[in-house]
Amino acid sequence: MKRKILGSAIATAILSMQPMLAQAATTVSDGVVKLGVLTDMSGTYSDLAGPGAVEATKMAIDDFIAKEKPDFKIEMVSADHQNKADISANKAREWIDTAKVDAIVDLVTTSTALAVMKVANEKNRISLISGAASTPITNEQCNDTTVHWTYDTYSLPVGTAKAVVKQGGKSWYFLTADYAFGHSLEKNTADVVTKSGGKVVGSVRHPFPGSDFSSFLLSAQASGAQVIGLANAGNDTINSIKQAKEFGITPKQSLAGLLMFISDVHSLGLDATAGMYLTTGFYWDYNDETRAWSKRFFGTMKRMPTMVQAGDYSAVYHYLKAIKSAGTDEAKAVMAKMRETPVNDFFAKNGKVRIDGRMVHDMYLAQVKKPSESKYPWDYYHIRAVIPGDEAYISLADSKCPLVKK
Amino acid sequence: MDIFGIPIQALMGQLLIGLINGSFYAILSLGLAIIFGLLNIINFAHGALYMMGAFAAWIALTWLGINYWVALVVVPLVVGGFGMLIERTMLKHLYRLDHLYGLLLTFGLALIIEGLFRYRFGISGESYPVPELLSGGFNLGFMFLPKYRAWVIAVSLVVCFGSWYIIERTKLGSYLRAGTENPQLLQAFGINVPLMITLTYGFGVALAAFAGVLAAPVFQVNPVMGSNLIIVVFAVVVIGGMGSIMGSIITGLGLGLIEGLTRVFYPEASAVVIFVIMGIVLLLRPAGLFGRER
Numbered sequence: 001m002k003r004k005i006l007g008s009a010i011a012t013a014i015l016s017m018q019p020m021l022a023q024a025a026t027t028v029s030d031g032v033v034k035l036g037v038l039t040d041m042s043g044t045y046s047d048l049a050g051p052g053a054v055e056a057t058k059m060a061i062d063d064f065i066a067k068e069k070p071d072f073k074i075e076m077v078s079a080d081h082q083n084k085a086d087i088s089a090n091k092a093r094e095w096i097d098t099a100k101v102d103a104i105v106d107l108v109t110t111s112t113a114l115a116v117m118k119v120a121n122e123k124n125r126i127s128l129i130s131g132a133a134s135t136p137i138t139n140e141q142c143n144d145t146t147v148h149w150t151y152d153t154y155s156l157p158v159g160t161a162k163a164v165v166k167q168g169g170k171s172w173y174f175l176t177a178d179y180a181f182g183h184s185l186e187k188n189t190a191d192v193v194t195k196s197g198g199k200v201v202g203s204v205r206h207p208f209p210g211s212d213f214s215s216f217l218l219s220a221q222a223s224g225a226q227v228i229g230l231a232n233a234g235n236d237t238i239n240s241i242k243q244a245k246e247f248g249i250t251p252k253q254s255l256a257g258l259l260m261f262i263s264d265v266h267s268l269g270l271d272a273t274a275g276m277y278l279t280t281g282f283y284w285d286y287n288d289e290t291r292a293w294s295k296r297f298f299g300t301m302k303r304m305p306t307m308v309q310a311g312d313y314s315a316v317y318h319y320l321k322a323i324k325s326a327g328t329d330e331a332k333a334v335m336a337k338m339r340e341t342p343v344n345d346f347f348a349k350n351g352k353v354r355i356d357g358r359m360v361h362d363m364y365l366a367q368v369k370k371p372s373e374s375k376y377p378w379d380y381y382h383i384r385a386v387i388p389g390d391e392a393y394i395s396l397a398d399s400k401c402p403l404v405k406k
Numbered sequence: 407m408d409i410f411g412i413p414i415q416a417l418m419g420q421l422l423i424g425l426i427n428g429s430f431y432a433i434l435s436l437g438l439a440i441i442f443g444l445l446n447i448i449n450f451a452h453g454a455l456y457m458m459g460a461f462a463a464w465i466a467l468t469w470l471g472i473n474y475w476v477a478l479v480v481v482p483l484v485v486g487g488f489g490m491l492i493e494r495t496m497l498k499h500l501y502r503l504d505h506l507y508g509l510l511l512t513f514g515l516a517l518i519i520e521g522l523f524r525y526r527f528g529i530s531g532e533s534y535p536v537p538e539l540l541s542g543g544f545n546l547g548f549m550f551l552p553k554y555r556a557w558v559i560a561v562s563l564v565v566c567f568g569s570w571y572i573i574e575r576t577k578l579g580s581y582l583r584a585g586t587e588n589p590q591l592l593q594a595f596g597i598n599v600p601l602m603i604t605l606t607y608g609f610g611v612a613l614a615a616f617a618g619v620l621a622a623p624v625f626q627v628n629p630v631m632g633s634n635l636i637i638v639v640f641a642v643v644v645i646g647g648m649g650s651i652m653g654s655i656i657t658g659l660g661l662g663l664i665e666g667l668t669r670v671f672y673p674e675a676s677a678v679v680i681f682v683i684m685g686i687v688l689l690l691r692p693a694g695l696f697g698r699e700r
Contacts, residue, residue: 042521044630047530178674207677211625211634214423215669215676218549222416238530238626246536246624248543248550267530267626303528 025071028329029102032073035061035316036101038088038116039131040108041080044209044234047263049108049131052301052309054078057105059297060316070324077101081112088112092119102329103128103319106312110134110181117146124331128319130311133233133259134184135394138358142401145331146357147319147338150311151281153181155392156258157189159279159365159385164227164256165196172256173225174203175216175240177232182208185258186231193229201225208232213240214247221249233259238268245272261306265380270371280364282307282347283381289346304378314347315359351389356401360389412670415548420670421663426555428662429562430617434635435642435654436566437613440573443649444586444606447497447508452614452639453632454516459485459618460627461523464534474537474623481619482612489611493604516633523629531628540623558620565616566655569609573651582606641684647697657695 037057039049054076061074077099081088088107095101096119104120107113108131117127121143129137130150137148161172172193176182182205190200202223204216217240220228228244230237237257244250257264260278284294284304293313297305322337323329343351343359351361366381374380396404434456441449462481466472472480492515500507536554543552573579582602584592589599618632625631639658646657661680668679687695 042524042529044529046524047528050529204673206673209634210677211631212423212427214426214555215420215666216673218416218419218423219670219673222413222419235530235626235628235630242533242626243624246552246554248552263528263530267528267532269533271535272533 026324026327026329028072028323030100032075032100033103033320033323033329034075034077034099034101035103035105035319036092036095036099037076037078037105037312038081038091038095038112039078039106040083041078043083045083045108045131047267047303048234048261048306049106049308049312052297052303052305053106053108053131053312055301056297056305056309056313057316060313060320064317064320068321068324070320072323072329074320081107081109083109083112085111085115089115089119092116093123096120096123096125102126102331103316105316106131106308108132108308110137110184111179113137114141117141117143121145126319126331126334128312128315130315131308132181134181135188136184138354138356139394139400142356142403144357144403145335147315147335147353147359148357149315149359150307151279151363152358152393153185153188153259154394155281155363155387156185156279157192158392159363159387160256160258160277161189161192161198161229162196163277163365163384164254165193165198169227169254169256170198171225172198172200172227172229173220173223174200174229174231175213175220176203176205177208177236178205179208181233182231186229189229189231189258198227203231206232206236208236209234210236211239213243216240217244217247217249221247221253225253227254227256229256229258231258234264238264241268241272241276261308262304262378262380263306265368266303266378270369270374270380273368274370276368277384278366278368279387280307280366280381281361282310283364283366283383284310285379285381286364286383293346310347314343314345314351317345318343318353354396355403356396356399358393360393362389363387363392417667417670419549420666422549422551422666423555424663424666424669425659426558426662427665428659429559430621430635430658431639431642431662432566432655432658433562433613433617433620434639435646435658436569436651437610437617438639438643439646439649439651439654440569440613441607441610442643443651444582445497445603446501446505446586447512447607448505449610450509450513450636451492451516451519452512452610453634453636454519455485455489455611455614455632456618456621456635457523457627457629457632458488458519459615460534460622460625460631461527461532461618461629462615463619463622464532464627467534468532474619478616478619482615485615485618486608486612490604490608492611493607497607498600498603516636520629520633527629529628529630531626531631534622534627536623554623558624561620562617565613566658569613570651570655638680641680645680645684645687645694647694650694650696650698653694653696 037054039053103126105128107129110132113129113132120127127146129148133153174186176186206216322334326333326337339353348361353359365385463477466477540554593599646653668676
């Protein structure tokens with residue numbers, strides 16, 4: 001690959017104008033840092049990632065240019081991966097080879113994330129994963145050019161399942177989406193449930209995507225479990241919750257949404273979701289900083305950001321900062337800087353990128369408000385607890401990532 | 407008492423749910439069968455029109471304050487009118503051509519309609535509440551049957567068999583059937599065949615919209631609710647015999663039941679069971695269970 005070095009004259013000029021600037025001009029390949037947002041633009045996950053992920057990336061680039069005044073150009077491209085691994089891998093290859101993309105962003109759906117992070121690693125490019133959830137990304141299939149930013153299937157039940165068991169929900173039955181993500185989430189949750197003193201009485205796997213869940217809900221009802229754990233996502237979760245209410249399953253048995261986004265709660269309404277616990281990596285109304293950023297996002301998107309979208313911003317900003325301080329966009333050097341520097345922004349406080357690629361940051365246990373408690377649009381959650389990052393994520397000692405030296 | 411290790415009560419519950427889903431299949435496949443039987447158009451826009459019906463009900467309720475019962479009548483009329491507009495402006499030019507052209511046109515329309523709704527409403531969709539009169543349910547001993555689901559079964563049976571009666575047993579129906587056999591001759595008897603065809607398409611579309619309104623309180627109203635269902639419904643029509651009215655009704659209900667049973671015994675296969683049956687039926691009876699070889 002051709003590397004183009006910026007003229008030293010320009011660098012000297014900048015240096016002489018800004019004596020505070022400690023380092024030489026950044027050397028970026030092809031003269032520009034290019035980010036490719038690869039996400040689901042029109043399918044099941046397009047509300048929780050999709051166009052909002054593109055917008056968040058755009059905001060991160062604009063803010064970085066305005067605030068950090070980098071001496072390199074930044075560009076962005078985006079594409080719809082349709083939640084298909086083959087399309088994602090091909091697009092990633094094309095982007096890296098011909099469009100000179102340096103990092104691929106978002107990657108909702110596990111299968112697409114796993115496919116792309118492999119391609120990017122072969123070609124020494126970085127994957128900034130925010131959308132996908134499964135733990136193999138930073139365990140069995142981890143590599144040294146991938147960062148997993150926002151959440152994973154291990155961190156989700158740590159908040160929700162523990163809280164529900166503590167409230168007396170001891171026996172669990174799972175309604176699981178029949179693909180890698182669902183299985184991974186069910187397994188991680190079952191572990192937490194048993195560890196916290198509860199027990200799992202059974203599970204049923206439903207085809208993905210589904211629309212009628214009443215048969216599966218009846219099986220769950222017949223099991224007599226106190227809690228029905230929904231190990232699915234997006235519209236499947238929405239329809240499960242809606243139909244559980246219709247069949248009188250709630251409130252006799254309670255539902256635990258193991259992966260719920262604020263977009264799901266918004267679309268179902270508080271009537272159907274009030275009282276549910278969920279774990280999230282970000283809530284727009286948490287403090288002044290989160291509110292300020294989210295309101296800007298709302299200005300263009302007309303909806304509040306999900307944790308995935310906020311995570312995209314945070315990951316992209318951190319990545320660009322690492323390029324600036326590394327003075328190059330070469331993947332390994334940038335990764336080293338990303339690991340060195342703590343993440344401190346509206347999204348994470350003292351977040352750290354570990355050797356396995358996991359960005360460890362605090363998660364939040366939220367409970368959905370009753371309609372009477374919601375005072376303004378998108379006022380949906382009580383934050384019941386902050387789960388410290390070290391508890392929320394698999395410890396390095398338990399990691400199955402070969403990069404971790406034990 | 408157990409049957410294959412499943413308590414009979416659980417089985418009854420699952421069968422009833424299968425029947426409810428079968429009712430949706432029946433109404434949708436009936437509309438498709440009418441349109442195919444009488445117009446020879448493979449209406450791929452059916453799922454999108456069903457989705458439009460559900461959204462129209464939601465829009466009527468949320469923006470205009472029109473309740474469920476009024477929507478149940480008005481929405482099929484409005485969406486049916488939209489269907490007639492499609493037929494007049496686009497489909498009518500394709501009758502002389504191969505089936506494939508109609509299929510491609512309606513498929514394109516479906517993508518456009520879905521895309522527009524997705525653009526406006528996003529993928530997660532909107533929630534439509536169960537009408538007050540039908541909220542709550544009956545305790546049947548073996549299961550809790552929501553009143554609304556009972557209503558779905560009743561009303562779809564009435565609509566399905568009513569449509570069958572009109573087409574197969576009344577004078578109007580005989581005109582319709584004659585129009586498909588020999589339009590020139592029927593025209594010679596002084597009957598306005600093009601108008602009749604437009605109305606028939608409108609009726610098929612209205613059935614889809616009606617199913618959409620019925621589905622709104624049960625499923626999340628979202629832009630892809632139609633495309634999730636349409637493939638199954640096409641399988642139902644193929645199994646029943648393309649164009650067979652009674653075939654589509656009975657197959658719709660029957661496959662709902664079979665799908666329900668699969669969900670008890672082997673839930674992972676419940677998404678494919680209908681297609682397995684379709685494969686078998688096509689091998690043994692290429693014209694479908696109730697179809698006639700042409």
